[in-house]
Amino acid sequence: MKIAILGAGNVGGALGKLWAGRGHEVRFGVPEPKSEKVTALLASTGGKAQAGSNREAAAASEVVVLSVPWPAAEKAIRDCGDLASKVVIDCTNPLRSDLTGLVLGHTTSAAEQVAAWSGAKVVKAFNTIGAGNYGNAEFAGTRADGFYCGDDAAAKGKVKPLIADIGLNPVDVGPLRNARLLEPLAMLWIDLAINQKWGPNHAFMLLRR
């Protein structure tokens, strides 16, 4: 799959490396495609990924992954130009800078904001577990869940195997408005990791019978 990744930080970098290793055509959208950091990231993919502007990366891809910090999200989306025909995967969490909570929620969500800005088919995914667990999501023999939600069944069908490629068990939790519930779940993960000092080695899963 042709995948643009807006942002090359912990989340985008880890996703891109894993997807490139799986044979996907990965293009990072970054402000400085020739920077030392981006050059090192591309080298770490064995030359299997490229980098360009947000607009270049998005134009060449069918799936656009939003993985910049929340305050940079709107600009990154608007940089891309027309996204109406794209699937956008929103990985963001709208965190307060002091990590005491979310800057928005309850009556909306980051994912719904991204949908409004982009006009794209948005799927929320990859936000409820720390990026350090991507590609390393077995916990005592049990695979952690990768929760995702969205309103477009075809878009979710494209995202589901991308979640499995990251080593997570894809769990569809319904419409995009349920991002109002997945973003607080992510905040709980983060609060436990940072504020409650658990560190990053935990993950949510849904038991079923």
Add this chain to the structure above:
Amino acid sequence: MKIAILGAGNVGGALGKLWAGRGHEVRFGVPEPKSEKVTALLASTGGKAQAGSNREAAAASEVVVLSVPWPAAEKAIRDCGDLASKVVIDCTNPLRSDLTGLVLGHTTSAAEQVAAWSGAKVVKAFNTIGAGNYGNAEFAGTRADGFYCGDDAAAKGKVKPLIADIGLNPVDVGPLRNARLLEPLAMLWIDLAINQKWGPNHAFMLLRR
């Protein structure tokens, strides 16, 4: 332990029955202690539980469990009189009547409202899993988690074994303000059960390594 349970519906009834069976001294606080429904509930405990007004139940108990529907919560708490010396376990979820979301959240939570009304040491617990799973919380050999949060360590110490008594694995997720995260988690459980038609046989757990 002497436990008052405000409300004798699905949640309170199930908790009271299980705790009475474990030897706790259970008193239901209900508007009509002699009603057919309450009489049947008391009979189902083998006569090990009692019923009275909210005030009578609370006065005789060290732990007061709030398990009425959210619109009835404030009155139930105020009925009890002075709760400053009590531990209050808040099991509620502030659901919209059409189950499309919560009536409050993000900047507050039901649990924080209950703390403001009662002046008690409040612990949020039992809200993130359907009551039908109380006493029946093994999922393919794995015990579901019973998440709880609160600001008072001694109160949490009293609640933890009560969670284990219900068959859940107690998981302390920090301060009471994290009810802002547990209530959306409960909403996700409910949305999956009802709106996404999963039914009640699922439960969240935290994988760790």
